[in-house]
Amino acid sequence: MILEVALFDIVPGRETAFEEQFAQAELVISQASGYVRHELQRGIETPTKYVLLVRWQTLEDHTEGFRQSALFTQWRALIGPFFATPPAVEHFHLLAES
Incomplete structure (x- = not known):
């Protein structure tokens, strides 16, 4: 399993609207093949x-x-308009867990 870590910098004052729109975006990403789960x-x-x-x-x-x-x-159409800067995205392999 892979962990995608995405850092979002949201336009100041648009946080509540972003969070509301993210609820719709969750429904989209959860349909993707290979998707397991997410947290924001x-x-x-x-x-x-x-x-x-x-x-x-x-x-x-x-x-x-x-x-x-x-x-x-x-x-991206749902949440992209809220980004103050392009997201930083990296991927990680799990090495240890407790």
Whole structure:
């Protein structure tokens, strides 16, 4: 399993609208092949910063399957207008868990 970590910097003053729209975006990403689960967290010190953690079966499920699909286009149309800067996205392999 792969963990996608995406950091979102949201336009100040648009946090509530982003969170409301994200509820719709959740329905889109959850339809993607290889999607396992996700969580969205909001910054405490910087409330315009969010981290999205998405579990995928494989890296390709995200980078090829989802990112090159119509679902991604829908996803980005829903939440993209709230981004102050392009998201930073990286992928990780689990090495240890307790």
